[in-house]
Amino acid sequence: xxxxxxxxxxxxxxxxxxxxxxxxxxxxxxxxxxxxxxxxxxxxxxxxxxxxxxxxxxxxxxxxxxxxxxxxxxxxxxxxxxxxxxxxxxxxxxxxxxxxxxxxxxxxxxxxxxxxxxxxxxxxxxxxxxxxxxxxxxxxxxxxxxxxxxxxxxxxxxxxxxxxxxxxxxxxxxxxxxxxxxxxxxxxxxxxxxxxxxxxxxxxxxxxxxxxxxxxxxxxxxxxxxxxxxxxxxxxxxxxxxxxxxxxxxxxxxxxxxxxxxxxxxxxxxxxxxxxxxxxxxxxxxxxxxxxxxxxxxxxxxxxxxxxxxxxxxxxxxxxxxxxxxxxxxxxxxxxxxxxxxxxxxxxxxxxxxxxxxxxxxxxxxxxxxxxxxxxxxxxxxxxxxxxxxxxxxxxxxxxxxxxxxxxxxxxxxxxxxxxxxxxxxxxxxxxxxxxxxxxxxxxxxxxxxx
Amino acid sequence: xxxxxxxxxxxxxxxxxxxxxxxxxxxxxxxxxxxxxxxxxxxxxxxxxxxxxxxxxxxxxxxxxxxxxxxxxxxxxxxxxxxxxxxxxxxxxxxxxxxxxxxx
Numbered sequence: 168x169x170x171x172x173x174x175x176x177x178x179x180x181x182x183x184x185x186x187x188x189x190x191x192x193x194x195x196x197x198x199x200x201x202x203x204x205x206x207x208x209x210x211x212x213x214x215x216x217x218x219x220x221x222x223x224x225x226x227x228x229x230x231x232x233x234x235x236x237x238x239x240x241x242x243x244x245x246x247x248x249x250x251x252x253x254x255x256x257x258x259x260x261x262x263x264x265x266x267x268x269x270x271x272x273x274x275x276x277x278x279x280x281x282x283x284x285x286x287x288x289x290x291x292x293x294x295x296x297x298x299x300x301x302x303x304x305x306x307x308x309x310x311x312x313x314x315x316x317x318x319x320x321x322x323x324x325x326x327x328x329x330x331x332x333x334x335x336x337x338x339x340x341x342x343x344x345x346x347x348x349x350x351x352x353x354x355x356x357x358x359x360x361x362x363x364x365x366x367x368x369x370x371x372x373x374x375x376x377x378x379x380x381x382x383x384x385x386x387x388x389x390x391x392x393x394x395x396x397x398x399x400x401x402x403x404x405x406x407x408x409x410x411x412x413x414x415x416x417x418x419x420x421x422x423x424x425x426x427x428x429x430x431x432x433x434x435x436x437x438x439x440x441x442x443x444x445x446x447x448x449x450x451x452x453x454x455x456x457x458x459x460x461x462x463x464x465x466x467x468x469x470x471x472x473x474x475x476x477x478x479x480x481x482x483x484x485x486x487x488x489x490x491x492x493x494x495x496x497x498x499x500x501x502x503x504x505x506x507x508x509x510x511x512x513x514x515x516x517x518x519x520x521x522x523x524x525x526x527x528x529x530x531x532x533x534x535x536x537x538x539x540x541x542x543x544x545x546x547x548x549x550x551x552x553x554x555x556x557x558x559x560x561x562x563x564x565x566x567x568x569x570x571x572x573x574x575x576x577x578x579x580x581x582x583x584x585x586x587x588x589x590x591x592x593x594x595x596x597x598x599x600x601x602x603x604x605x606x607x608x609x610x611x612x613x614x615x616x617x618x
Numbered sequence: 619x620x621x622x623x624x625x626x627x628x629x630x631x632x633x634x635x636x637x638x639x640x641x642x643x644x645x646x647x648x649x650x651x652x653x654x655x656x657x658x659x660x661x662x663x664x665x666x667x668x669x670x671x672x673x674x675x676x677x678x679x680x681x682x683x684x685x686x687x688x689x690x691x692x693x694x695x696x697x698x699x700x701x702x703x704x705x706x707x708x709x710x711x712x713x714x715x716x717x718x719x720x721x722x
Contacts, residue, residue: 215348252453381427401444
């Protein structure tokens with residue numbers, strides 16, 4: 168057993184390691200993966216990537232947030248990285264002068280990646296205003312932002328596959344990847360120039376790398392990757408604060424529940440990684456005072472923003488309601504699995520603890536709840552749902568278990584694709600995943616307010 | 619039969635559950651009886667149940683076929699909106715009995 172004294176976190180070589188992680192009855196020990204499994208994975212990934220890459224969305228216009236990111240991307244592209252303090256100062260001046268809230272330039276990484284994509288693939292293309300549908304289709308900046316969103320939701324699919332394999336073996340890898348490939352909220356993020364799919368990639372990667380570090384003591388490569396991911400996540404969006412706090416809580420739980428090795432180096436990297444990201448952001452913003460001004464203005468204005476008040480409020484269980492509207496079967500299966508978890512199922516307890524801890528922070532943000540922010544829970548929820556399906560199919564005769572599981576997963580994928588079509592393609596008035604839009608899209612509400 | 623946790627606990631402790639059930643029923647009834655609601659007005663459906671009840675109260679239970687006929691007549695009008703049918707007689711009848719007993 169690992170040491171439990173707070174000051175002696177590194178495992179004693181004489182002390183036996185924690186029990187190996189298990190993931191319930193469907194778990195297969197991660198060992199050599201056969202060619203058939205890799206081929207099946209390649210097929211699932213190809214389908215998932217195709218669903219993200221091919222244009223398949225309802226709302227045809229440029230969204231409010233997309234327009235703001237476009238301005239930042241074009242400024243960065245035109246003025247270069249050295250002008251970022253100027254861009255930040257302009258934001259502060261503009262934000263002070265208006266009661267509206269604009270998204271801040273501290274969401275650096277998405278802006279930077281989009282500007283890099285634009286510079287690489289569209290060179291000296293002119294900056295243009297997007298006024299017609301044709302402009303939306305051809306604007307190089309918007310196309311670059313959407314390409315980055317698509318690319319990173321594809322990468323989330325890959326990271327989810329690797330994470331699922333490490334947590335629960337080959338079967339879970341295939342099942343979870345199939346469910347992720349068709350996840351409506353993932354597909355929606357891939358089709359628009361929104362940051363939340365991009366952020367979900369960093370959050371999920373950080374969660375995976377923390378697990379790897381908990382399972383292997385002081386491996387410098389896992390530690391470096393984990394630290395770098397945390398730094399980059401902080402440079403992506405302010406929601407990184409919730410994920411970082413949630414990961415800290417998970418580390419504490421992992422220590423006391425003996426899910427792995429909580430070493431001093433792991434704790435140091437958990438602090439240093441986000442700090443490096445923060446320092447980089449402060450440097451880019453042009454100093455601490457500008458950085459603090461940006462967040463103070465954002466918080467104070469967002470609390471008075473009529474759109475946020477109208478759409479971002481609700482009870483603590485708002486995310487559960489939204490998830491139930493978007494992917495009801497996945498949520499119900501996941502919740503039923505959570506209610507059956509046993510102490511030995513470390514892998515499932517780990518992802519559940521992450522969802523629970525981040526949920527506590529996220530549901531307490533005043534006027535700041537939106538299903539978009541829950542994108543990072545898609546993979547953990549699907550792992551729980553798949554495990555529940557595995558449990559249910561064990562009631563079938565032995566030779567029907569595998570075909571039965573494949574059939575049910577295929578059915579769930581088809582249902583989720585139908586949900587995507589209904590929620591985000593047939594409903595084309597808006598691209599925001601707010602509760603009212605989901606209710607109108609599902610025809611639970613029909614008295615549509617005027618635009 | 620599977621022993622539910624509460625049943626198993628009772629067998630272990632010998633604690634009788636009748637007082638607890640009585641207390642729970644009392645609380646449940648109190649929560650239903652005490653006025654505790656937001657909308658103080660009369661709801662759409664309520665207004666029609668009231669209307670049927672008043673018709674029966676005024677003309678007697680034998681007027682029930684006429685109430686049904688009036689409902690059908692109203693339904694023939696294309697501009698007429700959907701209303702609760704008078705066939706929900708048990709609820710309307712129970713309401714009538716209560717009215718007669720409590721508000722003579």
